[in-house]
Amino acid sequence: MSTKASITGGERHHLYFEELLSEHPKSxxxxxxxxxxxxxxKETYKGSSTDNLVVEIPSETMDEIAIAWIKQRGLQGALGGPVGAEFGGPECPYD
Structure with missing residues:
Protein backbone atom coordinates (compact mmCIF):
# COMPACT_ATOMS: atom_id res chain seq x y z
CA MET A 1 0.00 0.00 0.00
CA SER A 2 1.25 3.50 -0.77
CA THR A 3 0.32 7.04 0.13
CA LYS A 4 1.07 10.41 -1.49
CA ALA A 5 3.76 12.36 0.33
CA SER A 6 3.48 15.98 -0.76
CA ILE A 7 6.58 18.01 -1.66
CA THR A 8 4.67 21.10 -2.78
CA GLY A 9 1.19 21.89 -3.98
CA GLY A 10 -0.93 24.78 -5.05
CA GLU A 11 -4.25 25.55 -6.65
CA ARG A 12 -3.17 24.07 -9.99
CA HIS A 13 -0.22 21.78 -9.20
CA HIS A 14 0.91 19.00 -6.88
CA LEU A 15 4.44 17.53 -6.70
CA TYR A 16 4.63 14.37 -4.64
CA PHE A 17 6.16 10.94 -4.28
CA GLU A 18 4.43 7.74 -3.37
CA GLU A 19 5.55 6.50 0.00
CA LEU A 20 5.75 2.73 0.37
CA LEU A 21 6.12 1.10 3.75
CA SER A 22 9.64 -0.26 3.33
CA GLU A 23 11.06 1.46 0.24
CA HIS A 24 12.83 4.72 -0.42
CA PRO A 25 10.90 6.61 -3.16
CA LYS A 26 12.50 6.25 -6.59
CA SER A 27 10.13 8.48 -8.57
CA LYS A 42 3.95 9.51 -30.56
CA GLU A 43 6.94 9.47 -32.88
CA THR A 44 8.05 6.43 -34.81
CA TYR A 45 11.49 6.12 -36.34
CA LYS A 46 12.99 2.96 -37.82
CA GLY A 47 10.48 0.73 -36.09
CA SER A 48 10.97 2.28 -32.66
CA SER A 49 8.35 4.54 -31.10
CA THR A 50 8.64 7.29 -28.51
CA ASP A 51 5.81 8.91 -26.53
CA ASN A 52 6.16 12.60 -25.60
CA LEU A 53 4.22 14.72 -23.14
CA VAL A 54 4.50 18.51 -23.30
CA VAL A 55 2.78 20.66 -20.66
CA GLU A 56 2.76 24.44 -20.35
CA ILE A 57 3.58 25.50 -16.77
CA PRO A 58 3.51 29.17 -15.69
CA SER A 59 6.99 30.45 -14.73
CA GLU A 60 5.94 31.30 -11.16
CA THR A 61 4.54 27.80 -10.65
CA MET A 62 7.72 26.22 -12.03
CA ASP A 63 9.79 28.39 -9.67
CA GLU A 64 7.73 27.09 -6.72
CA ILE A 65 8.13 23.50 -7.86
CA ALA A 66 11.88 23.86 -8.49
CA ILE A 67 12.60 25.47 -5.12
CA ALA A 68 10.58 22.83 -3.25
CA TRP A 69 12.42 20.06 -5.14
CA ILE A 70 15.85 21.56 -4.37
CA LYS A 71 14.94 21.76 -0.68
CA GLN A 72 13.45 18.24 -0.63
CA ARG A 73 16.62 16.75 -2.15
CA GLY A 74 19.08 18.97 -0.23
CA LEU A 75 20.63 20.29 -3.45
CA GLN A 76 21.29 23.87 -2.32
CA GLY A 77 25.08 23.32 -2.30
CA ALA A 78 25.04 21.91 -5.83
CA LEU A 79 23.63 25.23 -7.00
CA GLY A 80 26.06 27.41 -5.05
CA GLY A 81 23.47 28.23 -2.41
CA PRO A 82 23.64 28.04 1.37
CA VAL A 83 24.20 24.57 2.78
CA GLY A 84 24.12 25.07 6.54
CA ALA A 85 22.33 27.36 8.96
CA GLU A 86 22.60 30.42 6.70
CA PHE A 87 19.35 32.07 5.64
CA GLY A 88 17.81 29.82 2.98
CA GLY A 89 19.92 26.85 4.03
CA PRO A 90 18.44 23.48 4.96
CA GLU A 91 19.28 23.91 8.67
CA CYS A 92 18.06 27.52 8.92
CA PRO A 93 15.25 27.82 11.48
CA TYR A 94 13.52 30.43 9.27
CA ASP A 95 11.88 29.48 5.98
Whole structure:
Protein backbone atom coordinates (compact mmCIF):
# COMPACT_ATOMS: atom_id res chain seq x y z
CA MET A 1 0.00 0.00 0.00
CA SER A 2 1.25 3.50 -0.77
CA THR A 3 0.32 7.04 0.13
CA LYS A 4 1.07 10.41 -1.49
CA ALA A 5 3.76 12.36 0.33
CA SER A 6 3.48 15.98 -0.76
CA ILE A 7 6.58 18.01 -1.66
CA THR A 8 4.67 21.10 -2.78
CA GLY A 9 1.19 21.89 -3.98
CA GLY A 10 -0.93 24.78 -5.05
CA GLU A 11 -4.25 25.55 -6.65
CA ARG A 12 -3.17 24.07 -9.99
CA HIS A 13 -0.22 21.78 -9.20
CA HIS A 14 0.91 19.00 -6.88
CA LEU A 15 4.44 17.53 -6.70
CA TYR A 16 4.63 14.37 -4.64
CA PHE A 17 6.16 10.94 -4.28
CA GLU A 18 4.43 7.74 -3.37
CA GLU A 19 5.55 6.50 0.00
CA LEU A 20 5.75 2.73 0.37
CA LEU A 21 6.12 1.10 3.75
CA SER A 22 9.64 -0.26 3.33
CA GLU A 23 11.06 1.46 0.24
CA HIS A 24 12.83 4.72 -0.42
CA PRO A 25 10.90 6.61 -3.16
CA LYS A 26 12.50 6.25 -6.59
CA SER A 27 10.13 8.48 -8.57
CA UNK A 28 8.28 11.73 -8.19
CA UNK A 29 4.93 12.68 -9.70
CA UNK A 30 3.72 16.05 -10.95
CA UNK A 31 0.01 16.74 -11.37
CA UNK A 32 -1.00 19.87 -13.27
CA UNK A 33 -4.70 20.81 -13.06
CA UNK A 34 -6.21 22.55 -16.10
CA UNK A 35 -2.94 23.37 -17.91
CA UNK A 36 -3.14 26.14 -20.50
CA UNK A 37 -1.69 23.80 -23.07
CA UNK A 38 -0.64 20.17 -23.24
CA UNK A 39 -0.08 17.63 -25.96
CA UNK A 40 0.81 13.98 -26.20
CA UNK A 41 2.58 12.78 -29.32
CA LYS A 42 3.95 9.51 -30.56
CA GLU A 43 6.94 9.47 -32.88
CA THR A 44 8.05 6.43 -34.81
CA TYR A 45 11.49 6.12 -36.34
CA LYS A 46 12.99 2.96 -37.82
CA GLY A 47 10.48 0.73 -36.09
CA SER A 48 10.97 2.28 -32.66
CA SER A 49 8.35 4.54 -31.10
CA THR A 50 8.64 7.29 -28.51
CA ASP A 51 5.81 8.91 -26.53
CA ASN A 52 6.16 12.60 -25.60
CA LEU A 53 4.22 14.72 -23.14
CA VAL A 54 4.50 18.51 -23.30
CA VAL A 55 2.78 20.66 -20.66
CA GLU A 56 2.76 24.44 -20.35
CA ILE A 57 3.58 25.50 -16.77
CA PRO A 58 3.51 29.17 -15.69
CA SER A 59 6.99 30.45 -14.73
CA GLU A 60 5.94 31.30 -11.16
CA THR A 61 4.54 27.80 -10.65
CA MET A 62 7.72 26.22 -12.03
CA ASP A 63 9.79 28.39 -9.67
CA GLU A 64 7.73 27.09 -6.72
CA ILE A 65 8.13 23.50 -7.86
CA ALA A 66 11.88 23.86 -8.49
CA ILE A 67 12.60 25.47 -5.12
CA ALA A 68 10.58 22.83 -3.25
CA TRP A 69 12.42 20.06 -5.14
CA ILE A 70 15.85 21.56 -4.37
CA LYS A 71 14.94 21.76 -0.68
CA GLN A 72 13.45 18.24 -0.63
CA ARG A 73 16.62 16.75 -2.15
CA GLY A 74 19.08 18.97 -0.23
CA LEU A 75 20.63 20.29 -3.45
CA GLN A 76 21.29 23.87 -2.32
CA GLY A 77 25.08 23.32 -2.30
CA ALA A 78 25.04 21.91 -5.83
CA LEU A 79 23.63 25.23 -7.00
CA GLY A 80 26.06 27.41 -5.05
CA GLY A 81 23.47 28.23 -2.41
CA PRO A 82 23.64 28.04 1.37
CA VAL A 83 24.20 24.57 2.78
CA GLY A 84 24.12 25.07 6.54
CA ALA A 85 22.33 27.36 8.96
CA GLU A 86 22.60 30.42 6.70
CA PHE A 87 19.35 32.07 5.64
CA GLY A 88 17.81 29.82 2.98
CA GLY A 89 19.92 26.85 4.03
CA PRO A 90 18.44 23.48 4.96
CA GLU A 91 19.28 23.91 8.67
CA CYS A 92 18.06 27.52 8.92
CA PRO A 93 15.25 27.82 11.48
CA TYR A 94 13.52 30.43 9.27
CA ASP A 95 11.88 29.48 5.98
Missing amino acids: VFLEITSPSEFRVT
